[in-house]
Amino acid sequence: MENTYLNWYELSLSVLNYEVSGSPRTKDFERLVLTGMGGSGIVCDTIYTALYRKSKIPITIVKDFQPPGWVNSNTLVCSISYSGNTLETLNTVIKSLNLGAEVCVVSSGGKLVEIAKERGLPHVVVDKGLLPRAAFPQLLIATIKVLNTYGVNVYEDLNKLIGVLTFKDVTAATSRELSYFLKDSIPVIISNFNYYPLALRFKDELNENSKMMAKVEIIPEWAHNDIVGWERPVNIDIIRALVIWDDDPTIEFAINYLKELGVKTYVLKPLGDDLLTKILQGSHIAGLTTTYLATLRNVRAEETLSIDKYKKFLQNRTVS
Ligand code: F6R
Numbered sequence: 001m002e003n004t005y006l007n008w009y010e011l012s013l014s015v016l017n018y019e020v021s022g023s024p025r026t027k028d029f030e031r032l033v034l035t036g037m038g039g040s041g042i043v044c045d046t047i048y049t050a051l052y053r054k055s056k057i058p059i060t061i062v063k064d065f066q067p068p069g070w071v072n073s074n075t076l077v078c079s080i081s082y083s084g085n086t087l088e089t090l091n092t093v094i095k096s097l098n099l100g101a102e103v104c105v106v107s108s109g110g111k112l113v114e115i116a117k118e119r120g121l122p123h124v125v126v127d128k129g130l131l132p133r134a135a136f137p138q139l140l141i142a143t144i145k146v147l148n149t150y151g152v153n154v155y156e157d158l159n160k161l162i163g164v165l166t167f168k169d170v171t172a173a174t175s176r177e178l179s180y181f182l183k184d185s186i187p188v189i190i191s192n193f194n195y196y197p198l199a200l201r202f203k204d205e206l207n208e209n210s211k212m213m214a215k216v217e218i219i220p221e222w223a224h225n226d227i228v229g230w231e232r233p234v235n236i237d238i239i240r241a242l243v244i245w246d247d248d249p250t251i252e253f254a255i256n257y258l259k260e261l262g263v264k265t266y267v268l269k270p271l272g273d274d275l276l277t278k279i280l281q282g283s284h285i286a287g288l289t290t291t292y293l294a295t296l297r298n299v300r301a302e303e304t305l306s307i308d309k310y311k312k313f314l315q316n317r318t319v320s
Contacts, residue, residue, distance in 0.1 A: 001209065001294075001301040004134045005287035006172070009165035012137040015126065016158055020149050022122040026102055027150050029076040033101075035062040035092045036080035038307070039133030042204060043080045043106075043140050045197035047147070050154050050276050065091040065319045073100035076150060080143055082132035084110020087314050104150070106142045108135075122149050131302060133208055136201075136283055137162060155276050164272045164281040171281065174268075175288035181266050182206070182240050182289070183296050187214040190222060190254055191244035194275055198244055198282040202289075209290035209301040219250045230261055244282065245269040 004011070032055070034044035044061045051059055060068060065088050067077065077096040081089040084107035093112065097103055097119070105116040105123035116123035124142035126135060141162070144154045155161055187206055191199040199216045206214040217226050233239060241258050245251060245267050258265045270282035294301035 001131070001134065002288065002291045004130060005284065005291060006168055008137050008284060008287075009162060009168075011127075011130075011135075012141060012162040012165060015138045015141040016162075018124050018126070018142060018145065020122055020124055020146050022104075022116060022120045024102065024104075024122055024150055026073075028074075029102055029150070030057055030074040031070070031076070032057060032059045032152070033062055033067060033071060033075060033077040033092075033096070034059065034080070035067070035077060035089055035096075037063055037086050037088050038204065039131065039136065039208075040080040040082050040086070040089070040106075040139060042133075042136065042197060042201050043143050044078075045200055046140060046276070046279055047078075047143055047154055049194065049197050049279070051152070062092050064088055067092050067096045067099065067101070071096050071099045071101050073102075075099075075101040076152075077101045077103045078106075078143065078147060079103060079112060080106045080139055081110070081112050082108055082126070082130075082135050082139060084108060084112035084114075087311075087317075087319065090115075091319050102150075104146045106139055106146055122146055133205065134287070136287075137165065137280065140280070160273075161277055161280060164277045165284055167271055167281065170271070171284050172288055175285050175292055178242070178266060178268070178285065178289040179292035179296060181264070182212075182242070182293060184238075185240040185264075186238050187212065187240050187242055188217060189214060189242045189244070190217045190219065192219045192246050192248050192251055194246055194248075195244040195270075195279065195282070198270065198279045198286070201279075201283050202242065202244075202286040205286040205290040206293070208304050208307070209287070210293035210297060211299045212293065212297075219248075219254055222254070223250065227257065230258070230263070236261070236263060239263055241265040243267050
């Protein structure tokens with residue numbers, strides 16, 4: 001697992017040449033839905049953030065079995081599932097097709113690719129054999145490519161984007177330091193809205209790779225409720241705050257607030273020239289930190305028994 005994260009740059013290079021199969025039925029849509037779960041779903045959050053300020057159409061993320069009621073032939077539904085068999089994503093795709101939506105697919109195979117091929121939907125098939133969370137850059141690049149066929153421009157220069165994954169030594173050193181900082185704690189990851197996908201990604205990686213509970217708080221909403229809970233925590237010594245830096249006075253306020261309370265706080269400053277590269281580099285740190293933590297905690301990073309249990313429970317169940 002650690003080696004897969006360390007090889008993210010090399011793995012990403014191959015995706016740059018991937019072709020999008022199938023062609024859009026229409027490029028004329030008025031809304032965009034991004035759908036996917038877990039390690040695939042985080043791509044939805046990342047794309048949403050990258051488009052948030054520049055998109056002229058509404059964008060919604062669906063992490064459920066059902067698309068919203070307003071999905072129709074004027075909607076583009078972009079679905080991402082590494083396995084291609086995740087029931088929530090599959091069901092959302094099938095329902096969206098039934099509602100007349102334009103659908104595109106990013107996956108390594110499974111039923112989703114079968115549907116895409118049968119219907120000639122625009123799709124990118126990424127390489128099999130990784131865990132979905134470890135395939136993040138590939139899924140991200142493939143999604144940027146498939147959206148580009150619709151004229152949705154998420155990021156111009158993909159070579160530049162993945163260039164940030166070459167800073168392996170500094171990324172590994174930060175990750176090592178962070179793994180010791182977070183060991184034996186309940187991490188609370190705090191960011192502003194810009195870095196929400198990275199905060200969520202960090203939490204998810206702590207959950208899946210390190211088998212740890214963690215919590216995410218987003219500023220400014222954090223300052224309207226959660227902030228009060230810090231006044232009387234049950235056990236402040238077990239909490240570690242990981243604040244994702246942005247040049248934003250509300251982040252400075254949060255750091256000072258936590259320091260005044262005596263909360264052990266680490267400020268992470270991701271490297272990169274723009275938001276998306278910083279989110280990717282921060283995700284690289286999250287991957288390595290959480291595999292190092294897995295070793296420190298003597299657990300297997302690859303194994304996610306509880307997710308398997310849930311997926312088994314879902315098998316043979318129909319969702320209406
Ligand atoms: C991450 C992971 C899960 C899956 C999620 C959805 O490594 O194992 O978070 O990503 O269960 O599955 P896929 O990505 O196959 O749609």
